[in-house]
Amino acid sequence: MTTHTHRSTTARREAEVIAPPGQPLIEIVREFDAPVDRVFRAHVDPELVVQWLGPRRLRMRLEQWDMRRGGAYRYVHVDEDGTEYGFWGAVHDVQPGRSITQTFGFDPEPDTPTLDKAEFTDLGDGRTRLRVVSVTHDVATRDAMLSSGMEGGMQESYQRLDELLAGPMEAS
Amino acid sequence: MEQEERLSRVFAALADPTRRDVVRRLATADATLTDLASAYDVSVQAVAKHLKVLEDAGLVRRTRQAQRRPATLNADVLDLMTAWIERRRREVEERYQRLDAVLDRMAQDEEPSLRRQEGAAS
Numbered sequence: 578m579t580t581h582t583h584r585s586t587t588a589r590r591e592a593e594v595i596a597p598p599g600q601p602l603i604e605i606v607r608e609f610d611a612p613v614d615r616v617f618r619a620h621v622d623p624e625l626v627v628q629w630l631g632p633r634r635l636r637m638r639l640e641q642w643d644m645r646r647g648g649a650y651r652y653v654h655v656d657e658d659g660t661e662y663g664f665w666g667a668v669h670d671v672q673p674g675r676s677i678t679q680t681f682g683f684d685p686e687p688d689t690p691t692l693d694k695a696e697f698t699d700l701g702d703g704r705t706r707l708r709v710v711s712v713t714h715d716v717a718t719r720d721a722m723l724s725s726g727m728e729g730g731m732q733e734s735y736q737r738l739d740e741l742l743a744g745p746m747e748a749s
Numbered sequence: 750m751e752q753e754e755r756l757s758r759v760f761a762a763l764a765d766p767t768r769r770d771v772v773r774r775l776a777t778a779d780a781t782l783t784d785l786a787s788a789y790d791v792s793v794q795a796v797a798k799h800l801k802v803l804e805d806a807g808l809v810r811r812t813r814q815a816q817r818r819p820a821t822l823n824a825d826v827l828d829l830m831t832a833w834i835e836r837r838r839r840e841v842e843e844r845y846q847r848l849d850a851v852l853d854r855m856a857q858d859e860e861p862s863l864r865r866q867e868g869a870a871s
Contacts, residue, residue: 603837
């Protein structure tokens with residue numbers, strides 16, 4: 578598997594994350610070497626979702642998965658010491674092969690869900706572009722979300738934060 | 750926990766549009782309170798308050814050059830924001846590499862049946 582490819586034909590294989598200063602949103606763009614229907618199915622079929630959505634080191638338990646207009650979902654990431662991180666949301670709309678619109682909430686912060694829209698674009702040649710825009714209630718919530726590592730594994734995030742903060746900032 | 754509070758202060762400081770604008774200006778050049786106040790339609794006291802918040806968050810340093818005390822952007826803290834976005838990007842990339850693997854497995858599973866159905870609509 579190559580990790581460094583500079584040829585333009587494979588440009589932007591790696592995920593791009595855009596968090597514009599002062600705007601309450603996070604945008605993710607990623608391209609896949611798979612047809613759009615397959616990428617879409619991997620997002621809605623619960624048996625496929627559990628294979629990739631959760632961080633590798635955490636166990637993922639799907640408690641509810643109803644990906645259709647007016648549906649809902651809930652899943653829990655369980656780490657090594659049994660700590661659970663629950664995520665849930667309402668499914669607002671699903672357009673097969675085109676888009677999924679849903680809210681995304683984290684148990685400890687029930688009143689600050691994001692509104693997420695995932696769009697699937699057929700790039701031809703069996704390739705697909707996925708673009709996910711998450712909108713938060715305000716910029717402060719977006720920034721807090723960005724800093725907290727919503728994926729779970731909070732301890733690891735905070736350790737890295739400690740390292741970062743213990744670095745150059747102290748030297749003034 | 751103290752570190753977390755520090756980061757919260759950074760984000761809280763940047764949640765205000767005027768303060769973000771001050772940071773943008775200081776990214777170009779150091780400026781005194783008077784310089785900054787003339788750029789906004791608010792009182793010198795209001796700008797001083799904003800500067801204080803930025804200073805407390807560690808985003809801005811005010812050097813002691815006699816009366817002038819120009820404010821300087823503390824670039825390390827902004828690098829921290831960049832680091833957060835990069836960390837997030839890596840998390841997302843890891844997740845999508847797992848999805849790549851799932852898509853590969855799906856392709857392997859689908860190929861025999863596709864041949865059998867000879868391209869029947871899915």
